[in-house]
Amino acid sequence: MVTTSSEFAAVSASVRSQVYLRGSTNIHPSVNSKVKRCIDILGATIGLILTALVVVPIAIAIQIDSPGPVFYSQTRCGHRGRYFKIWKFRSMVVNAEALKQQVTNQANGHVFKNDNDPRITRVGQFLRRTSLDELPQFWNVLQGDMSLVGTRPPTVNEVKQYSKHHWRRLEVKPGITGEWQVNGRSQIIDFEAIVQLDLRYLHRWSVMYDLFLIGKTIWVVLSKQGAC
Numbered sequence: 001m002v003t004t005s006s007e008f009a010a011v012s013a014s015v016r017s018q019v020y021l022r023g024s025t026n027i028h029p030s031v032n033s034k035v036k037r038c039i040d041i042l043g044a045t046i047g048l049i050l051t052a053l054v055v056v057p058i059a060i061a062i063q064i065d066s067p068g069p070v071f072y073s074q075t076r077c078g079h080r081g082r083y084f085k086i087w088k089f090r091s092m093v094v095n096a097e098a099l100k101q102q103v104t105n106q107a108n109g110h111v112f113k114n115d116n117d118p119r120i121t122r123v124g125q126f127l128r129r130t131s132l133d134e135l136p137q138f139w140n141v142l143q144g145d146m147s148l149v150g151t152r153p154p155t156v157n158e159v160k161q162y163s164k165h166h167w168r169r170l171e172v173k174p175g176i177t178g179e180w181q182v183n184g185r186s187q188i189i190d191f192e193a194i195v196q197l198d199l200r201y202l203h204r205w206s207v208m209y210d211l212f213l214i215g216k217t218i219w220v221v222l223s224k225q226g227a228c
Contacts, residue, residue: 028171030147030205031079039210040141043148047138058089058132065123068094071136076153079173084145086153087136091124092117109191110158110166131221137176149210150175151198169198172205177217 030036059070072090075083093099096119100112107113120128127133140146146153153174179197180188188194 028202028205030150030172030210033207035207036147036210037144039207040144040147043214044138044142047135048142051135051138054132054135058127061123062090062121066090066093066121075156076174077156077159077170078145078153080170081159082145083156084140084143086146087139089127089133089136091121091127091133092119093121107189107191110154110161111189111191111194113189134176141176145173147173147175148177149201149213150178151201152178152180152194166195168202169195172202177213179213182213182216182220 055070062068062070069090072088072092073085076086078084099119103114103117103119105112106115124133137146141148150173151169154169159170179201180194183197188197
């Protein structure tokens with residue numbers, strides 16, 4: 001779906017207003033935490049160094065398997081509905097968005113999931129299993145649009161369909177990892193279950209809890225638990 005910049009601005013303003021009206025007016029402590037931001041900067045720097053080491057072989061593999069852009073970007077909603085471009089290594093065919101309506105959604109609620117999505121390339125399947133497709137998101141963390149740990153970053157269309165209790169997910173920055181990623185990830189196909197995990201993060205948040213989730217994420221990725 002192609003959306004103009006003016007339409008983006010209009011929807012973004014609408015999303016932000018809904019967050020203020022339906023969500024809490026208080027700033028979540030994680031958003032202003034200097035320690036969390038320092039951890040994000042350090043982690044993003046290390047992550048981008050690792051990304052630089054593997055970008056060439058990944059780019060070559062993507063091009064051989066499915067010629068086209070190496071990177072994929074999509075507009076997502078961050079803290080309080082703020083728009084940002086999320087970056088990933090492309091794991092689907094070039095015209096994946098146009099083909100989305102032809103794929104059955106196996107998930108429940110405002111999230112899309114199909115275990116055998118035909119749009120995913122062979123290299124893309126490997127990138128997703130190993131979570132290598134998400135490495136470019138360290139750039140989003142360095143820019144401050146995301147955090148190493150947070151809630152799952154929703155799409156614009158998802159947010160436009162939110163009910164009142166869903167808006168609290170946007171009280172913190174979205175994260176590369178979080179409760180959903182370490183507690184089932186692609187195996188959790190019910191949107192309300194994802195929301196409950198995100199709200200649990202809001203309640204449990206602390207710097208030490210972030211470090212715990214980062215450590216658990218490393219274990220999950222290495223053991224390939226819950227990967228797509």
